[in-house]
Amino acid sequence: MAAVVVEGVGIEGIVTVVPPVTVLFKTDAKRLGIEAGQAQRISETVGLQERRVVSNGVTALDLGELACIELIKGLNTKPTNIGFMIFVTQTPDHRQPCNAAILHGRLGLDNSVGALDVNLGCSGYIYGLYLAATMIKSLGKDVLLVVGDTLSTQVNPLDRSASILFGDAASATLLSARENEKMYFDMCTDGAGFESIIVPAGAARMPSSYETGVDREDDEGNIRALDDLKVVGGEVFNFAVRTEPKAIKQLLEFCEKSLEDVDMFFFHQANKYILRTIAKRLAVPSAKIPDSIITKYGNQSSASIPCTINESLDADGQQRLSVLSGFGVGLSWASVLCNLNLKYCPSPINWSKTHE
Amino acid sequence: MNKQEFILELTEIMMLDDVLVESTELGSLSAYDSMTHLTLLSLFEDEFGKEIETEDLKKAKTIAHLVSLAGLD
Numbered sequence: 001m002a003a004v005v006v007e008g009v010g011i012e013g014i015v016t017v018v019p020p021v022t023v024l025f026k027t028d029a030k031r032l033g034i035e036a037g038q039a040q041r042i043s044e045t046v047g048l049q050e051r052r053v054v055s056n057g058v059t060a061l062d063l064g065e066l067a068c069i070e071l072i073k074g075l076n077t078k079p080t081n082i083g084f085m086i087f088v089t090q091t092p093d094h095r096q097p098c099n100a101a102i103l104h105g106r107l108g109l110d111n112s113v114g115a116l117d118v119n120l121g122c123s124g125y126i127y128g129l130y131l132a133a134t135m136i137k138s139l140g141k142d143v144l145l146v147v148g149d150t151l152s153t154q155v156n157p158l159d160r161s162a163s164i165l166f167g168d169a170a171s172a173t174l175l176s177a178r179e180n181e182k183m184y185f186d187m188c189t190d191g192a193g194f195e196s197i198i199v200p201a202g203a204a205r206m207p208s209s210y211e212t213g214v215d216r217e218d219d220e221g222n223i224r225a226l227d228d229l230k231v232v233g234g235e236v237f238n239f240a241v242r243t244e245p246k247a248i249k250q251l252l253e254f255c256e257k258s259l260e261d262v263d264m265f266f267f268h269q270a271n272k273y274i275l276r277t278i279a280k281r282l283a284v285p286s287a288k289i290p291d292s293i294i295t296k297y298g299n300q301s302s303a304s305i306p307c308t309i310n311e312s313l314d315a316d317g318q319q320r321l322s323v324l325s326g327f328g329v330g331l332s333w334a335s336v337l338c339n340l341n342l343k344y345c346p347s348p349i350n351w352s353k354t355h356e
Numbered sequence: 357m358n359k360q361e362f363i364l365e366l367t368e369i370m371m372l373d374d375v376l377v378e379s380t381e382l383g384s385l386s387a388y389d390s391m392t393h394l395t396l397l398s399l400f401e402d403e404f405g406k407e408i409e410t411e412d413l414k415k416a417k418t419i420a421h422l423v424s425l426a427g428l429d
Contacts, residue, residue: 234410277398
């Protein structure tokens, strides 16, 4: 779409919750029989060291619930100030009803509060921010945005390309009316590439069956079933490093800003090599592009951008002109330029059962 | 980057002890894998202005084919 500006809204605070279970890359490599030299190259190139995964039936909804509770508490706001809730996820608890409705009930929100899910992945945080920002303009109330996935549960453990990548997480973000603030958005889709990142079976086009659960080996030795998440690495890499630099430049042109004007770039943490390539092509110093999330937590899908912000920033009263940008399933990509001056921004929080 | 520098770069990308030669068969290199492909995709585009796909890299049989893909033959 053409870039747009939403005036008079801003982000109040962000909380990210990660599961406490850590899987080391060297454990993954051993499990998959990846030889030491190759494991070292993968670790250094992609930036994999460890990832956080859910266990014992914990879902993105559970992680998101804690993120919301901590955010509302941390901002010292009231649930009655919330006019709408959006949950961006591709790993909902159920095909029906949507996660947002269930979370609405768990949080005890008023019946006047609308709630919906958005089915997007790595670009989903920006799409969610856009929906939230435009809702604030019409509702005149705060909007709660929850993003999160448990993709570690969607990959085949014998898939050498995908099973080493994904970590689980959920984030909650509160947006509200803010005078003199502007958020500049640009969101795009290339639906012709929909098969590059896909779970082929399990929905209406190909319902799950015995057949869709049977493991098959591809020509690169990856084993997965049609019920599992498939990521075509080369296609996704080319898509990311070709579209992102152009998208960022187009957005900045629309905002009449330069790359030098931007204090920080918070990209979806797909892998370090993609981030380094984007940084190189944009000619942006790597210090302005945090990239430690993939190393510490794994690829967290829609939660990776807010998690990077939680890891990088404090509620220190400083205003930072920031670009947030995500790219992935769809194929889709989206960016926003905004001032980040957060009232609450703790480091990522460990989920625990005591919060159940 | 000339041909010799390109072949040295390939050797480094695959973290090999012995320097590659044009006749080296890619099928004999366990390090010529999907991770190397990703690295080569950006190398070809950034160094040589060539937009290639993973399939092009899979079709290549020898180092000489990669040299040719890079336009250095």
